[in-house]
Amino acid sequence: PQFQGNPTECALLKMAEELGYKYADVREQTVGRSANTVDQGVSKVFSSARKMMSWAVPKPEGGYRVYTKGASEIVLGRVTRKYQDGQFIELTTDEVCKITDNVITKFANLAMRTIGLAYKDVDKLDADEVDPVMTNTDGSPAFTCETGLTLLCIVGIEDPLRPEVAPAIQRCFKAGIDVRMVTGDNLATAIAIAKGAGILNLELHCDKDGKVLEKRAMEGKVFRKMVHDYDELGVAKFNQDKFDEVWPYLRVLARSSPDDKLTLAKGLNGSHLYEDKEKCRLLLKNDRIDIFPDRQVVAMTGDGTNDAPALKNADVGFAMGIAGTQIAKDAANIILLDDNFASIVVAAKWGRNVFDSIQKFLQFQLTVNISILTLNVICAVIDIKCPLTVLHLLWLNLIMDSAASVALASEPPTDQLLLRPPTNRTDSIITKQMLTNMLGMAVYEVGLMVFLLVEYEWIPDLKAQPSDPLTGPKSRHYTMLFNIFVLLQVFNEYNARFLRGEWQIWRGLNQNPLFLMISIGTMVFQVTMVQFAAPILTHALKIHPQGLTVAQWAICIGFGAGTLVVQQILNRSRRVILFFITKNEDSGSLQEPTPGSPQELQAEASSPETTPE
Numbered sequence: 001p002q003f004q005g006n007p008t009e010c011a012l013l014k015m016a017e018e019l020g021y022k023y024a025d026v027r028e029q030t031v032g033r034s035a036n037t038v039d040q041g042v043s044k045v046f047s048s049a050r051k052m053m054s055w056a057v058p059k060p061e062g063g064y065r066v067y068t069k070g071a072s073e074i075v076l077g078r079v080t081r082k083y084q085d086g087q088f089i090e091l092t093t094d095e096v097c098k099i100t101d102n103v104i105t106k107f108a109n110l111a112m113r114t115i116g117l118a119y120k121d122v123d124k125l126d127a128d129e130v131d132p133v134m135t136n137t138d139g140s141p142a143f144t145c146e147t148g149l150t151l152l153c154i155v156g157i158e159d160p161l162r163p164e165v166a167p168a169i170q171r172c173f174k175a176g177i178d179v180r181m182v183t184g185d186n187l188a189t190a191i192a193i194a195k196g197a198g199i200l201n202l203e204l205h206c207d208k209d210g211k212v213l214e215k216r217a218m219e220g221k222v223f224r225k226m227v228h229d230y231d232e233l234g235v236a237k238f239n240q241d242k243f244d245e246v247w248p249y250l251r252v253l254a255r256s257s258p259d260d261k262l263t264l265a266k267g268l269n270g271s272h273l274y275e276d277k278e279k280c281r282l283l284l285k286n287d288r289i290d291i292f293p294d295r296q297v298v299a300m301t302g303d304g305t306n307d308a309p310a311l312k313n314a315d316v317g318f319a320m321g322i323a324g325t326q327i328a329k330d331a332a333n334i335i336l337l338d339d340n341f342a343s344i345v346v347a348a349k350w351g352r353n354v355f356d357s358i359q360k361f362l363q364f365q366l367t368v369n370i371s372i373l374t375l376n377v378i379c380a381v382i383d384i385k386c387p388l389t390v391l392h393l394l395w396l397n398l399i400m401d402s403a404a405s406v407a408l409a410s411e412p413p414t415d416q417l418l419l420r421p422p423t424n425r426t427d428s429i430i431t432k433q434m435l436t437n438m439l440g441m442a443v444y445e446v447g448l449m450v451f452l453l454v455e456y457e458w459i460p461d462l463k464a465q466p467s468d469p470l471t472g473p474k475s476r477h478y479t480m481l482f483n484i485f486v487l488l489q490v491f492n493e494y495n496a497r498f499l500r501g502e503w504q505i506w507r508g509l510n511q512n513p514l515f516l517m518i519s520i521g522t523m524v525f526q527v528t529m530v531q532f533a534a535p536i537l538t539h540a541l542k543i544h545p546q547g548l549t550v551a552q553w554a555i556c557i558g559f560g561a562g563t564l565v566v567q568q569i570l571n572r573s574r575r576v577i578l579f580f581i582t583k584n585e586d587s588g589s590l591q592e593p594t595p596g597s598p599q600e601l602q603a604e605a606s607s608p609e610t611t612p613e
Contacts, residue, residue: 006323008115011157012069032057042127044146046070048184048257048306049138054146056125064125066145068118071255072104072154073186075116078134078142082151091151099154107156108188111196114156118149137221138257139234161197168342169198175348176292176421177299181252182261190254191217200251204288215249220256227263243267248289258306265313268296294424299344301336302328318344345418353413355423356499360408363434364496365400368489370442372396375449384453385472387481389542395529399489399522407518408496412511433501433574440570441495441563445488448559452481461549473542479530480552482543486526487560493519495563501571505564 003010013023028034032041033055042064046053052070059065068075076099081090089095107114122145130141169179181194191212194200205216218226227243228236247267253260274280274291283289300307300314303324308331311317319332320339329335336343372393379386388396430438456462456477462470469475494505497515509516529537531547538545548556 007159008113008157011159012115012155015155030057031060042125044127044143049136049140050074050142050146051137051184051255052146054143056122056127056145059121063121063123066120066122066125066149068120068146068149069115071184071186072114072116073100074137075118075149076100076104076151076154078147079116079118079149079151088150103154104186105188107154108186109192110156110158111160111189111192112156112158113185113189114154116154117152119152120145120147120149137255161193162340162342164340164342166196166198168345171345171418172348173198175345175418177348180250180264182256182264183252183254184256185254187217187219187252187254190252194252205251212252213249215246217252217254218250219254220260223250223253223256223260224263227267238263238267240267240270244271244273247271248273248283248291249287258302258304258310261300261302261307261310262313265298265300265310268298269313269315271296292422292424294426297422297425301341301344302332303339304328307331318347349413349415349417352417352423353411356417357409357411359429359431359434359499360411360496361405362430363437363499364404364408364489364493366430367438367441367445367492367496368396368400370438371445371449371485371488374442374446378446378450379453387449387453387478388485389473391541392482392485396486396489399486403518403522404493404496407493407515410512410514411497411508414508431499434499436570436574437495437567441492441566444563444566445485448488448562449481449485452484459555460551464544464546468544474538474544476544476548476552479534479543479548480556482541483526483530483548483553483556484559487523487556488563490519490522490526491560492563492567495567501574503568503571505567 003013016023016026031037040058042056044050044054044056050070051074052068054066054068056064056066068078076096079091081088082095083089104114125145127143127145129144131144131147132141134142134147136142172179179197179199181190181197181199183190183193185193191200194217195202200206200212200216202210206212223246224236226246227239229239229242230236243263247264253264272295274293274295280291283291297316298314299316299318300310301318301320302308302311303320305325305327307319308327311319311328311331311333316334317332319328319335321329321335321337322339324332324335324339334347372388375388376386452459456471459477459480462468462476464476471477497508498505529541530543531553534543534547535545537543
């Protein structure tokens with residue numbers, strides 16, 4: 001049969017089937033578990049505090065038998081004897097250590113999740129009675145029915161990483177998204193999985209013998225003691241300073257509770273470690289840890305109900321679409337429909353693409369707005385009628401707001417987006433490169449329009465008929481000015497596709513047919529309006545009724561394409577200026593050399609913006 005649900009439960013049912021038992025038949029024959037007698041059984045559901053679950057069923061001869069399964073080291077700490085070869089053998093401390101070293105640790109080092117199976121017979125069952133001595137992992141009293149157990153076996157469950165997970169984590173690192181592992185597995189299992197996934201790097205996080213360095217991997221109970229202060233009553237209070245001493249190093253948190261996830265989310269959001277430049281310099285120099293120069297962007301994954309507070313407090317919460325509970329999904333920002341970590345990389349790539357699309361649109365629209373506003377002000381100052389009428393401006397507005405927004409927002413995400421660090425929280429949406437592009441292009445457009453507005457006698461064929469006006473509305477002069485301004489925007493739309501001074505403006509055009517369709521459509525509409533529909537639109541648009549000549553069209557296209565050349569000049573000029581500025585700064589100060597090893601960028605994703613980002 002096909003098993004669905006919790007992977008651990010499915011693995012145990014599969015093992016039972018391979019041993020020759022059909023779980024459905026056993027369940028139906030067991031009083032307290034069958035559909036008709038389930039009300040006679042008593043359930044103690046799994047909780048993160050106990051790390052185990054139990055089910056008590058009545059025995060035919062009287063009393064109850066309590067079946068328990070849970071984290072192997074937790075169950076092993078509750079047993080007093082084991083059942084082996086038909087005999088009950090009392091467990092000594094040495095025997096417990098032997099089982100831990102030879103079974104649990106061996107399985108864990110093979111990246112297996114270890115589960116302990118045990119039982120207990122009782123004459124009377126008080127499911128809520130607590131033990132006066134034994135406590136759970138969170139310090140709460142343990143249930144008496146889950147102590148004094150008889151060990152049946154330790155099961156090793158292999159949950160292999162999907163083949164795409166390790167490459168996805170490496171892509172996160174390249175994107176400046178640092179992945180940390182928070183799990184309920186024991187420490188040895190978590191370390192083995194983290195090494196296989198690439199979360200723990202043998203060069204960065206382990207010593208010469210392969211042993212994990214201090215603070216890189218720890219259990220939840222150790223983590224809680226390190227980041228909290230405790231009063232006389234034992235009440236814990238979070239200490240941000242202590243947390244800042246731990247989180248830069250922490251890679252793996254094992255045997256964690258949902259509260260640990262919440263502590264991580266709040267602590268990372270509240271950390272201002274980046275403001276301590278000296279400490280950040282020492283972390284980079286001594287431990288090769290590069291602290292992100294802004295507040296951390298935290299992405300958190302989770303599937304359980306208890307994960308909801310952490311998902312809610314993270315900047316980006318990822319819930320599992322298949323294994324996740326509805327409460328976790330409601331608290332999350334993004335739901336991974338396939339429960340695959342690689343989908344987080346896709347989400348990060350699309351998130352950066354959306355942000356870039358907004359920047360591209362702003363860069364294009366603000367350039368047009370600056371040019372139009374400046375041109376109108378200059379025309380008013382020098383007392384010349386502006387060549388752009390209200391209908392011209394409406395057409396330009398249609399190009400800017402509707403066509404351009406669709407064209408620039410339709411850019412598909414590329415892998416290049418994951419080769420740059422995340423955007424700082426405090427960064428302006430308009431970067432210095434964008435400002436250079438906008439102002440430089442506006443200067444070119446306005447300067448060109450003013451020049452042609454004043455110096456126009458050199459333009460050929462300005463009069464089609466002797467009675468035609470040389471300049472002003474309905475003249476070929478003003479028709480050319482309108483046409484040139486529109487073509488400036490059509491060609492500049494290709495420049496607006498790039499935000500960081502790239503020079504290959506044709507890159508990726510074959511992957512964005514919608515952009516080409518809109519650009520070509522705008523051009524065709526402009527030609528039709530100015531050339532072929534001119535006799536009809538001459539009064540409305542104040543254009544020449546006979547349109548423009550071939551020579552005039554060549555001039556218009558030449559000036560419009562000039563934006564491509566101007567953009568390259570702006571890119572080169574800015575690079576040269578930055579080169580000399582950087583050179584002067586370097587020569588004026590002595591700087592510590594940075595190690596030539598992979599950096600640990602701290603934009604958190606436990607997203608994921610990960611979240612990073």
